[in-house]
Amino acid sequence: xxxxxLALSRIGLAGLAVMGQNLALNIAEKGFPISVYNRTTSKxxxxxxxxxxxxxxxxSGHYSPRDFVxxxxxxxxxxxxxxxxxxxxxxxTALSQFMDPxxxxxxxxxxxxxxxxxxxxxxSERGLLYIGMGVSGGxxxxxxxxxxxxxxxxxxxxxVEDVLLKVAAQVDDGPCVAYIGEGGSGNFVxxxxxxxxxxxxxxxxEAYDVLKIVGGLxxxxxxxxxADWNRGELESFLVEITGDIFRVKxxxxxxxxxxxxxxxxxxxxxxxxxxxxxEAAELSVAAPTIAASLDCRYLSGxxxxxxxxxxxxxxxxxxxxxxxxxxxxxxxxxxxxxxRQALYxxxxxxxxxxxxxxxxKSIQKGWNLNLGELARIWKGGCIIRAIFLDRIKKxxxxxxxxxxxxVDREFSREMxxxxxxxxxxxxLAIESGISIPGMSASLQYFDTYRRARLPANLVQAQRDxxxxxxxxxxxxxxxxHTEWTKLAKQGKTGVGALN
Ligand code: NBP
Numbered sequence: 001x002x003x004x005x006l007a008l009s010r011i012g013l014a015g016l017a018v019m020g021q022n023l024a025l026n027i028a029e030k031g032f033p034i035s036v037y038n039r040t041t042s043k044x045x046x047x048x049x050x051x052x053x054x055x056x057x058x059x060s061g062h063y064s065p066r067d068f069v070x071x072x073x074x075x076x077x078x079x080x081x082x083x084x085x086x087x088x089x090x091x092x093t094a095l096s097q098f099m100d101p102x103x104x105x106x107x108x109x110x111x112x113x114x115x116x117x118x119x120x121x122x123x124s125e126r127g128l129l130y131i132g133m134g135v136s137g138g139x140x141x142x143x144x145x146x147x148x149x150x151x152x153x154x155x156x157x158x159x160v161e162d163v164l165l166k167v168a169a170q171v172d173d174g175p176c177v178a179y180i181g182e183g184g185s186g187n188f189v190x191x192x193x194x195x196x197x198x199x200x201x202x203x204x205x206e207a208y209d210v211l212k213i214v215g216g217l218x219x220x221x222x223x224x225x226x227a228d229w230n231r232g233e234l235e236s237f238l239v240e241i242t243g244d245i246f247r248v249k250x251x252x253x254x255x256x257x258x259x260x261x262x263x264x265x266x267x268x269x270x271x272x273x274x275x276x277x278x279e280a281a282e283l284s285v286a287a288p289t290i291a292a293s294l295d296c297r298y299l300s301g302x303x304x305x306x307x308x309x310x311x312x313x314x315x316x317x318x319x320x321x322x323x324x325x326x327x328x329x330x331x332x333x334x335x336x337x338x339x340r341q342a343l344y345x346x347x348x349x350x351x352x353x354x355x356x357x358x359x360x361k362s363i364q365k366g367w368n369l370n371l372g373e374l375a376r377i378w379k380g381g382c383i384i385r386a387i388f389l390d391r392i393k394k395x396x397x398x399x400x401x402x403x404x405x406x407v408d409r410e411f412s413r414e415m416x417x418x419x420x421x422x423x424x425x426x427x428l429a430i431e432s433g434i435s436i437p438g439m440s441a442s443l444q445y446f447d448t449y450r451r452a453r454l455p456a457n458l459v460q461a462q463r464d465x466x467x468x469x470x471x472x473x474x475x476x477x478x479x480x481h482t483e484w485t486k487l488a489k490q491g492k493t494g495v496g497a498l499n
Contacts (some may be wrong), residue, residue: 008073008454009035009060011163013081013090016043019108019135020081022142023167025050028057030166035060037068039082039091067099076103077160084109092119095201104156108135110272113191114186120152120183123126128379129156134180134190136382137169145169147382148177149374150192151186151367169381181367188361189374192354195276195290197383198269199350200238202293202438207343208242210425213322213434215335219246219258229340234347235388267297276357283360288445289350292437321433341421342439344388348415349442351392352405380398406449415446 013024016038024047027034036047036059043253044061049057062068069076076099080091088107096105105128116132123130132151135142148168150157157164157179168177180186211217211225226243230236249255250262273294280287299306314320355371362369375393378384395408405411426443429436448454463469465484472479 007033009058009071010073011035011160012037012068012072012078012151014038014065014068014078014095015080015082015109016047017081017256018139019084020400021047021050021140022139022157023079023081023108023135023146024059024382025054025057026143026145026167027163028059029055030059030163031271032163032166033058033060035062035068035071037062058193064093066098069095072101074103075098075306076107077156077163078104079106079108079133081108084111085115088115088119088296092123096123096126096128099126099128102129103129104129104153104159105131106131106150106156106160108132108133110190110194110270111184111187111188112275113332116152116184116187121133129159131151131156132184132187134186134209135191136190136193136384138168138383141169141381145176145381146189147193147377147380147385149180149186149189149377150177151180151182151184151189154179154182169281169385170375171380173376174474176381178370178373178377180374181362181369183367185362185365185367185369188367189358191272191275191279192358193289193378193382193384195280195357196351196354197238197287198273198276198293198297198436199354200236200347201382202296202344203289203346203350203442204238204242205437206429206436207339210339210429210436211336214330214428214432215332216330217332217336219260222246227420229343232340233344233388234340234386236388237383238386264303265300266303267300269294269433270475271296273297276354279361280353280357283357283364285353286445287353287357287359288441288450289346289438290353292441296435296437299365319433324432325428335425336420337448338425341418343427345415345422345440345446346439347388348405348411349445350438353445355392355396355405357371370396370400372400 002144004130010032012035013027014037016024016036024034024036028051037045037482038044041063048059048061051057060071072078077093080088082088082091088109088111092105112134113132118485120130131150131152135146137146139418141147145168148164150164164177165175168175179395180189211222213485223243223246226239226246230239230243234427245260246258248259250257250259273290277287277291279293280290316451358369358371358374361367372393375389375396379389391410394403395405395411396402398408402408406415422443426436426440430440461484464471464481470481
């Protein structure tokens with residue numbers, strides 16, 4: 001196709017798999033003529049067919065990087081949606097040779113933020129502007145309104161701001177997009193979003209397990225409970241789809257059974273949860289709920305080992321999960337209400353961990369992230385969208401320096417109101433051998449964070465004893481070391497010397 005004979009497109013998109021195709025159609029539907037390109041050209045034709053079927057949308061297909069780039073208005077803006085990693089580098093190489101200084105590349109993939117920072121440097125040597133943009137919402141979000149997290153060149157953002165504002169999901173306080181910050185901040189924020197998503201999914205699965213094993217609830221009862229929860233404080237995409245999942249029948253059993261019971265209990269993953277936990281460790285930020293959800297995915301992968309372990313321990317005399325409760329009367333109504341409260345309180349702790357990771361990274365990198373604004377752009381379009389993100393937004397608006405969501409005046413009150421129910425659920429699960437690593441990690445996080453004095457004094461003493469690492473005192477300044485072993489053997493009171 002000779003681009004010079006055609007009207008130029010407002011924007012281009014390269015990479016037409018699930019995300020790219022849908023985002024391109026979304027952009028076109030919002031009235032922005034778009035050029036599309038894919039390495040395997042059959043996907044260009046697929047996209048053009050869909051554009052025709054879905055309302056003759058203004059999409060022009062291109063079969064070579066050159067034609068594609070030259071079909072764009074200047075300064076050119078190209079969104080890339082290919083598999084993260086080297087496919088992005090290869091796509092940049094293929095396209096950038098036809099681009100001019102001032103043109104922009106916007107990578108919408110789930111990219112490791114340092115790769116984006118490297119590409120910002122590399123492309124800037126050629127005068128190109130670069131953005132790493134988190135895109136959340138899966139196929140449906142990409143087509144009808146995702147949450148967008150663009151970070152990198154502010155000028156590149158300004159060049160496409162009008163497009164992004166229209167394409168993003170729309171909520172009561174605006175489109176779910178905002179300029180995130182410099183460097184790889186957009187990718188980092190998307191990564192933490194996914195880590196929080198891991199936590200949410202784990203917590204929901206634990207609520208399901210407790211209700212099923214302790215309460216003996218059927219899938220149809222669970223469907224009703226989740227639908228009911230979705231009308232209250234837990235209203236969210238993940239709670240809504242969970243309710244829907246319980247209603248789907250299995251075709252292979254002639255519609256007698258529910259599909260959810262036929263699914264192999266091994267969780268897949270693509271890496272963003274692992275990155276979140278690695279980064280939390282690097283930055284010394286406690287993220288136990290997110291880490292527990294990642295560990296649980298690893299353990300779920302050991303299906304055969306788990307089956308063997310179940311057999312070996314059964315032979316050794318262990319009782320099945322929930323067996324200890326047999327014969328005990330369970331107040332189902334109270335259990336359901338307790339689990340709802342435990343889920344909510346656990347979620348607050350999980351989001352607190354994600355937000356604090358973002359803050360720590362923002363300080364380290366000088367990104368100046370606005371946590372309230374991040375909560376706002378997650379209110380719609382993305383997988384973790386939830387009514388309570390509005391409350392998180394307001395908490396950070398009340399105090400931009402809020403050290404932890406747990407101590408926000410509204411959240412602290414809610415946690416205390418739910419504390420007893422939360423402990424009942426965790427206690428019941430532990431007693432009956434039901435693993436709830438996410439809910440108990442959240443509760444332990446809460447119980448550790450809220451205590452003015454921890455047994456860390458003893459750990460410091462141990463460190464000083466075996467490694468002369470010194471310690472500080474609660475009653476006077478300075479750094480101290482004590483000859484613990486010598487003094488203990490002499491039976492004397494240790495008098496620490498100033499270091
Ligand atoms: P995939 O991640 O499955 O990638 C497929 C695309 O990458 C195709 O267009 C493919 O071209 C292209 N590609 C590959 Br693979 N190697 C390439 C290379 N060497 N050079 C050029 N193109 C290459 O697509 P996706 O699921 O649409 O996801 C796109 C990005 O968005 C990923 O980073 C993903 O993590 C992220 N994301 C996905 C979702 C989701 O729900 N799927 C949600 C949010 C973010 P080909 O057709 O020629 O093979």
